[in-house]
Amino acid sequence: SYYREIDDEFFEELTDLLIAADVGVSTSLKIIEELKAKVKAQKIGDPEKVKGLLREIIIELLGDEPVGLDQHSGPQILLVVGVNGVGKTTAIGKLANKYTREGKKVLLAAADTFRAAAAEQLAVWAQRAGVSLIRHQEGADPAAVVYDALEAAKARGTELLIIDTAGRLHNKKNLMEELRKINRVIERGYPEADYTAYLVLDATTGQNAVQQAKVFSEVAKLDGIILTKLDGSARGGVVLAIRSELGLPVCFVGVGEGIDDLQPFDPRGFAEALF
Amino acid sequence: MAFEGLSEKLQNVMKKLSGRGKLSEADVKAAMREVRLALLEADVNYLVVKDFVKKVSERAVGGEVLSSLTPGQQVIKIVNEELTALMGKTQARINYASAPPTVIMLVGLQGAGKTTMAAKLGLNLKKQGKKPLIAACDVYRPAAIDQLKIVAEKAGVPVFEQGQGQPVKIAQGAKAECQRLLYDTLIIDTAGRLQIDQAMMDEVKAIRQAVGVHEVMLVLDAMTGQEAVNVASSFNEQVGVDSVILTKLDGDTRGGAALSLRAVTGKPIKFCGVGEKLEDFEPFYPDRMANRILGM
Ligand SMILES: Nc1nc2c(ncn2[C@@H]2O[C@H](COP(=O)(O)OP(=O)(O)OP(=O)(O)O)[C@@H](O)[C@H]2O)c(=O)[nH]1
Ligand SMILES: Nc1nc2c(ncn2[C@@H]2O[C@H](COP(=O)(O)OP(=O)(O)OP(=O)(O)O)[C@@H](O)[C@H]2O)c(=O)[nH]1
Ligand SMILES: [K+]
Ligand SMILES: [Mg+2]
Ligand SMILES: [Mg+2]
Numbered sequence: 001s002y003y004r005e006i007d008d009e010f011f012e013e014l015t016d017l018l019i020a021a022d023v024g025v026s027t028s029l030k031i032i033e034e035l036k037a038k039v040k041a042q043k044i045g046d047p048e049k050v051k052g053l054l055r056e057i058i059i060e061l062l063g064d065e066p067v068g069l070d071q072h073s074g075p076q077i078l079l080v081v082g083v084n085g086v087g088k089t090t091a092i093g094k095l096a097n098k099y100t101r102e103g104k105k106v107l108l109a110a111a112d113t114f115r116a117a118a119a120e121q122l123a124v125w126a127q128r129a130g131v132s133l134i135r136h137q138e139g140a141d142p143a144a145v146v147y148d149a150l151e152a153a154k155a156r157g158t159e160l161l162i163i164d165t166a167g168r169l170h171n172k173k174n175l176m177e178e179l180r181k182i183n184r185v186i187e188r189g190y191p192e193a194d195y196t197a198y199l200v201l202d203a204t205t206g207q208n209a210v211q212q213a214k215v216f217s218e219v220a221k222l223d224g225i226i227l228t229k230l231d232g233s234a235r236g237g238v239v240l241a242i243r244s245e246l247g248l249p250v251c252f253v254g255v256g257e258g259i260d261d262l263q264p265f266d267p268r269g270f271a272e273a274l275f
Numbered sequence: 276m277a278f279e280g281l282s283e284k285l286q287n288v289m290k291k292l293s294g295r296g297k298l299s300e301a302d303v304k305a306a307m308r309e310v311r312l313a314l315l316e317a318d319v320n321y322l323v324v325k326d327f328v329k330k331v332s333e334r335a336v337g338g339e340v341l342s343s344l345t346p347g348q349q350v351i352k353i354v355n356e357e358l359t360a361l362m363g364k365t366q367a368r369i370n371y372a373s374a375p376p377t378v379i380m381l382v383g384l385q386g387a388g389k390t391t392m393a394a395k396l397g398l399n400l401k402k403q404g405k406k407p408l409i410a411a412c413d414v415y416r417p418a419a420i421d422q423l424k425i426v427a428e429k430a431g432v433p434v435f436e437q438g439q440g441q442p443v444k445i446a447q448g449a450k451a452e453c454q455r456l457l458y459d460t461l462i463i464d465t466a467g468r469l470q471i472d473q474a475m476m477d478e479v480k481a482i483r484q485a486v487g488v489h490e491v492m493l494v495l496d497a498m499t500g501q502e503a504v505n506v507a508s509s510f511n512e513q514v515g516v517d518s519v520i521l522t523k524l525d526g527d528t529r530g531g532a533a534l535s536l537r538a539v540t541g542k543p544i545k546f547c548g549v550g551e552k553l554e555d556f557e558p559f560y561p562d563r564m565a566n567r568i569l570g571m
Contacts, residue, residue, distance in 0.1 A: 016321055022500040025315045084523060084551065085386025085496065093417075115551070116425035117418040124417035169526040204384065206318030206500025208528035229385060232469040234502040257385070257415070 004047040011036060014054060021237035021274045024207050027244050031057055055271045061243055062267035068251050069099075069160075075153065075193040076160045077186055081179060081220055082200035083212055084167030087228035087254050089118065091200055092164050093125025094254070094262035099160050100129055107158040109149035110135040111142040111182060112166035122164050128259055142166065143181045150189040161193075170215035183220040198251060200226045203236030213242045228254030231261070235274050303335045303350060310354055310569075317529030317568045320504045323538045331357050358565035361534060366543040367558030369400075370517065372489045376408075376453035378461045382479050382514060383494035384506060385467030388522035388548050389413075390423050392494055393464040395548065395556040397432035400460050408458040410449035411436035412482065413466035423464055430553050433458075442466075442478055446486045463488070470509035479514050490517045492545070495532060497521045503532035504539050511540045522548035525555065529568050 004010065011032055018028035035054050044050055069076065078095070080088045092108065100106050108126050110133060112118035119135045126133040134149040146163055153161040165182065168175035186195055199216050201209050216222060227236050230253045239250050250265040288309045307328050314324045334357075335350045371377045379396070381389040393409050400407045409427050411434055413419040420436050427434045435449035446463055453461050463482065468475035483491065493507060493516045510516050519540070521533055524547045533544060544559040 019315060019321045020501050022318075022502070025312055083498070083526070085388065087386065115422075117422035120418035120421045121416075169523065171527045172525075202386065202496075202498075204496070204500060204502045204506075205498050206528070206532065207316055208318070208498045208526065211527060229469075232384070232502070233471055233505055234500070238500065 006039065006045065006047060006050060010047065010050075014051075017275050018237065018240075021235040022206050023237035023274075024210070024241040027241040030244065031061070031240070051275070058240065058271040058274065059267045061240060062265075062270065063243070063249055064267055065249075068264055069196060070194065072194045075158065075190070077150075077153075077190060077193045077195045078160065078162045079165070079183070079186060079195070079197040079220065080163065080200060080226070081165050081197065081216055081222075082167065083169050086167065086200045086202040086205075087226075088112075088167065088200045089121050089125065089164050090257065091198075091226050091228060091252070091254055091262065092122065092162050093129060094259055095252075096125065096131050096162055097129035097259045098262060100131055104159040105157065106131045106160045106162065107149065107153055107156065108133045109145055109161060109163040111145045111149075111163050113138055113140045113142050113145060114166040118164070118166065125259075142178060143185050146182050146185050147189055150186065153193075154190065170212050176215065176219045179216075180219040187221075195221065196223045197221050198224055198226050199248070200228060201236070201239065201242075203227055203229045204232065204234040205236075205238060207238060207241070209238040210241050210245060213246055213248055217246065217248070222248060224249045224251035226250075226252045226254065227265070231255040236270075237274055298350070300336050303332065306350060307332050307335070313569055314531060314534075317531035317570070318498075318500045318503075318535075319531035319568065320501055320535035320539070323504070323535045326538070327357065327361065354569070355562075355565055358534065358568065359561045362537050362561035362564055363541075363543050365558060365560060366518075367545050369545070370490050375457075375459040376450065376461045377459065377490070378450065378463065378486055378488045379490045379492060380463040380465065380479065380482060380488045381492050381494050381520075382465050382510060382516075383467065384469065384496070387467065387494045387496045388520075389467065389494045390419065390464050391426060391551065392492075392520055392522065392546075392548055392556075393423065393462050394426035394430040394432065395553050396462055396546070397427060398430035398553050399556055400462075401430070401432060405460050406458050407432050407460040407462055408449060408453055408456075409434045410446050410461060410463045412442040412445050412463050414439045414442055414445070415466045419464075419466065426553070432462075443481050443485045446482045450486045461486075470506050470513070476510075476513045483514060491515055492518050492520050493536075493542075494520045494522060495536060497524045497530040497532060497547075498526060498528040499532040501535075503535045507536035507540045507542075511542070516540060516542050518542055519544045520546045520548065521559065525549040529570065530564065531568050533564050534568060 015032050096106050110119040110122045136145050255261045311328050397407045411420045437445045547557045549555045
């Protein structure tokens, strides 16, 4: 490789790379400060080694532990939330398929009773995955759908109940209260079940995703993130800011519109693709 | 929250500037650093930011500012002026064809808000006395046609669909239907697609050619980050984009994507989506957007 001095300009270029990947200004600066300190302490003079070190810092930040649904012998509930159009319903279709293939008895709940044809869309996915679906009429109370789904799950011996919710912007107070109610119905309605909730984020989203994660975690329990649309050229760097500020890990990534286009999150691959 | 803190900081710098009788180049430089941060935090593309800050700095250290009696005010004015100029004049008009039907095609990434916008646009045209028809050319997404039919029915706009047929044929059929039943505007709803998906990009190109689209509207989620530039330039190069629609502006995103895609494509932003309901539709106001991006 060509000769390159490790000076302020070099670090500025690395900062730009992070910003271009949607990591955001403050998190990028934080990461680069850590990098500078390490480069200085370890007296590194090779730009390639500096880049390698940057990757390691990012991987460490993302956490190398495998995450995903815990292995659980008892009943499990998975709630999926997020703003409009990020890929919640599609991710649920993929998850339903994955866990059915792994031998679990899966049930879906269509608690998006608001968007046009939301339940029909989920019904198509339910059919593709070969699972059944609890749904009400358009405009029905989503909490009532959840309540019915919990009862059905208990009665049928469902091992994994996945609940789809309507897309909602986090700054809409009434919609967030609706979600708080759904969360409460789950916690009170089936306390014996192991309850997990994922926030779905679109990889093309910029810094607003930090606010999404923050506000959603105030009204519902959040355990992790499903990062969708990573098959595009967006790199989804904002999850670094979210991990850094809120500690939320990425659990799965969406890499297409097909039923198998869901993968466990791989911090190493993600860090490679950032640049 | 980061945004609020930053916008506060920025406003403080602006306030400090506006209170000053005299400005040094160093003062301007410090202010420009804050502007740069505000734009980056608002998701304006980093290359667009570089360009913008350079341009404003040049004007701000020029004679007109430093010799002014209220130099701070001058700098703020320049930033706002340049932002608004970059965002373009309000041009919330559709390019109508000389002979009907006018054909409008909505394109964009998955989940951007095309189908919702097709109905909103249809309703808006109807209110203006037009007679629109919507073509259901998303044959891929589960229940896409059901969704379109429901929202279009709410808008009172008819839908032309042929199930999971071929999008080009459906668009042609819809155009023929317009000629037969005297619809004067055809709105084509297309499937969401990635700009790097060659086959899918070819599909919209083929629709464009087959039916003679008058206006291709790129529908873009206002929350989009740095990727907005790639999306906009790629759709523009491959399909040709005539105008842009920004959706989900009812959120609290700063919406820097608007500035980026305007800077890169030079295409006007005509309308905004400001909610999920049909009436949540507005013309685009460049000055409001400039203030929003800067958090002012
Ligand atoms: N390329 C790509 N497209 C995706 C991915 N995940 C979802 N999509 C597409 O994104 C669009 C929106 O997906 P949905 O699953 O309907 O999103 P949602 O969050 O349920 O949307 P709302 O319920 O309307 O809020 C659809 O066109 C999906 O096919 C992905 O990983 N990659
Ligand atoms: N809050 C808000 N939501 C919107 C707006 N426009 C669309 N939506 C929502 O965003 C989601 C996606 O909208 P669609 O119209 O299905 O998007 P699309 O581009 O047709 O999606 P695909 O066909 O899957 O590519 C839905 O939940 C809509 O209700 C808007 O301006 N504000
Ligand atoms: K989106
Ligand atoms: Mg959905
Ligand atoms: Mg659609």
